[in-house]
Amino acid sequence: MxxxxxxxxxxxxxxxxxxxKTYKNLEKVKPKIESTSMAEQLQKLKPGDRIKVYEKSGSVRNLTYIHTESGILRAIDTKKSKEQISIRVDDIAQVQVRKTxxxxxxxxxxxxxxxxxxxxxxxxxxxxxxxxx
Missing domain, CATH: 1.10.287 (Helix Hairpins)
Structure with a gap:
């Protein structure tokens, strides 16, 4: 007993x-930048970061970041298929990154x-x- x-x-x-660990908006992640461009904000991410992507269509995805190139975010879908997916940066409304x-x-x-x-x-x-x- x-x-x-x-x-x-x-x-x-x-x-x-x-x-x-909590998800933070990229605007609050250091180094802070004045620009609100999504492409510039995505430069703060490192391969392997766990992110939550809010698309303009309304869907929300939990992903593991790989890289961004030519206006395309590439990541692994951690909840569903575990496959690599691509999302156009123009289709992203907000990204949050999991940080301490x-x-x-x-x-x-x-x-x-x-x-x-x-x-x-x-x-x-x-x-x-x-x-x-």
Whole structure:
């Protein structure tokens, strides 16, 4: 029965650590550029980046970026076919890239440390209480 709280703590810590990544608009990704041209924004991407592409047609795709050339974005569809696809840059309304969110990471880490310390103290008190009986 003593293992149940530890398993719960492990699950909580895992959930907190995996919440450190979020999708950000390319305009917010450094280096920030003044231009709003989609082609210039796509230059910030690196091969292997996980991106979310919002097309002007209304569809949304989760992709792994390969490269952009001649006005065509090439990527791998990570949700459906796992095949390479091509999207014209002119057909893209918005692109978000998955990056580490420093704020979420700091909050999650602080919360995890606090919960871990409280669980340790609580467990120690229970253990000491059971020894004195």
């Amino acid at each position: 003593k293992i149940v709280p530890l398993v719960g703590l492990l699950i909580l810590l895992t959930a907190l650590v995996t919440s450190c 969110d420093v704020g979420s990471t700091a909050i999650s880490t602080g919360l995890a440390i606090t919960i871990g310390a409280l669980a340790f103290v609580f467990g120690l008190l229970i253990y000491l209480g059971s020894q004195s009986s």
